[in-house]
Amino acid sequence: MVPFINCFEVPPEADEEFLRRWRATSLYMREKPGFLGLRLHKVTSDSSVNRYVNYVQWRSAQEWQAAHDDGFRALVQDAPWTGRVGQLYEVVASAGVIEL
Amino acid sequence: MVPFINCFEVPPEADEEFLRRWRATSLYMREKPGFLGLRLHKVTSDSSVNRYVNYVQWRSAQEWQAAHDDGFRALVQDAPWTGRVGQLYEVVASAGVIEL
Numbered sequence: 001m002v003p004f005i006n007c008f009e010v011p012p013e014a015d016e017e018f019l020r021r022w023r024a025t026s027l028y029m030r031e032k033p034g035f036l037g038l039r040l041h042k043v044t045s046d047s048s049v050n051r052y053v054n055y056v057q058w059r060s061a062q063e064w065q066a067a068h069d070d071g072f073r074a075l076v077q078d079a080p081w082t083g084r085v086g087q088l089y090e091v092v093a094s095a096g097v098i099e100l
Numbered sequence: 101m102v103p104f105i106n107c108f109e110v111p112p113e114a115d116e117e118f119l120r121r122w123r124a125t126s127l128y129m130r131e132k133p134g135f136l137g138l139r140l141h142k143v144t145s146d147s148s149v150n151r152y153v154n155y156v157q158w159r160s161a162q163e164w165q166a167a168h169d170d171g172f173r174a175l176v177q178d179a180p181w182t183g184r185v186g187q188l189y190e191v192v193a194s195a196g197v198i199e200l
Contacts, residue, residue, distance in 0.1 A: 007107040089141035096130060
């Protein structure tokens, strides 16, 4: 299992457009081989950084890479969020029980 | 359940110091009422942004807030990572099965 995490910086006025794009992209990605699941988190404070965190699990880095094809790129073109593309991660430490 | 997520920007040369601090802080926090569990993720590419993502679950926002006391602040003082304090989040969408 490979976690893909994206810490999005979305200005509040772009929320609607962000969610519209996120839904379209997620519906596209969940049909791809190796997609396991995702959770979208929205910040509860009025902070302006990392307002959304997308946590996705893929079966392998290869399948994650293959899923980022021309169809994906067309969906995220001119997206209303700044920089900070998502990254693949590995879990390096854990404690207690995480419930998801 | 309240997710607390911190997207850390740690320069590679500060990895050792970051992990030392993260361990000390996590050992301190896991003794606090309301702490449920955590996972630390490290980026697998050579990207320099958000190299670590800390995903913590608390029972309530009140307990999370109470845990950030003087003892916690002493542990993170002069920490070797930049800006971007962690935030509380809510899960606003999910799909598939997330295994943690």
